[in-house]
Amino acid sequence: MCGRTSLFAPRAELESRFDARVPDDYRPRYNVAPSDPLEVITADQPDVVQRFDWGFMPRWADADDQGFINARAETAHEKPAFSDAWESRPCLVLSSGFYEWKETGRGRKQPYRVSREDDLAFAMAGLWQRWEDDGDRRQTVTILTTDPNELVEPLHDRMAVVLPREAETTWLTAGPDERADLCRPYPNDDLDAYPISTAVNDPSNDSPAIVEPDRSEQTGLGEFGS
Template identity: 35%
Template sequence: MCGRFAITLPNDAMAQLFSARPANALPAVPNFNVCPTNQIHVVRSSETGRHLDALRWGFLPHWYKSETAGPLLINARSETLAEKPAFRDACRARRCLIVATGFFEWTKSEQGTRLPWYIHRKDQEPIAFAGVWQDWGADENRQGTCAIVTTAANENLSSIHHRMPLVLEPEDWPLWLGEAGKGAARLMQPGANDVLAFHRVDPAVNSNRASGPDLIEPFDG
């Protein structure tokens, strides 16, 4: 799964990387502790090209009467994405890329203490998570919402968690965004073992109120 991540790439650099037109109001960067329900950076594609937008992290199905009417859907399992009522329409027609620099997962010590790990690309490039999105609400309350697609962890990350976000390589972005026709289902599998690296980080990140670049630095304590 993915419950917290970091984004440090400037907005203009994100727009350039994804060849996307940036929205006028995008979340402030850097943010070293992005949490569920935050506004996050999302790349979507339409007939007018790619757009870099701000969406709520926490997918809201159309039948939710309020933001808290059901479970907080921050992740969507790739294995059931096309079948679950909440996600099946979005899986077919509303796929997106969610931009990150790295993400956090937790293990437990023998004493039960939560130990955070920071996971990032070995080549230090930004990460593009596969995502799905949904507009929710009406009139002035209308907002875009999204979830990160997850898959079984590859061998490299399985020692930390049994799930991981679906990480897409640049050559796969057009297919996931629907620009290259059908067949996106073939992308929904664990990525290569040699793409991501990880290290322990300060337990300060256990708090969703923590902030600052120290949260992603190696920690030996």
């Protein structure tokens, strides 16, 4: 799954990378948790980066519901909560790297950062939903997940659908069947994973120190992906 993410690429670099205008009040964030806003690009406004609440709320959801932070790509098309969004509301969820927690057998989980080498931002596949109730209006989003690739498999049995750069436009513009073909384990070898401090466990910790390697761990996951 994907339950924590980040986006800290400089504003100008984001605009250049995605050919989209970034809000003036954009600020780098290193520890984005569910219910926080995520930067997204939608099919109907591909030249603007918007912010949607992380936690997809179906139309029938109550105002105090947390929403769905993830949706299984394999079944989203048939689930009542996501089927309409699957058909017509894909989006890109921008990220500088997401976090997963690995069982260590020592009574605690070790957090890892998963990022794309030499790329300060990439896109994960998402679906969005406009939720309204009694004057309360929210734009909400979920991140699609799939089976892990070799790099992420030691960490978790699911991973975010990370889109190859050349597939980002296709995700926004193609039909459901073609988009379904993109929902597979990330196929390229330019992802990296390395251990970080357990400071990431607390969402209030939001600083560049979050992404620094945990030197108490011997190695990252490069050995698992080789």
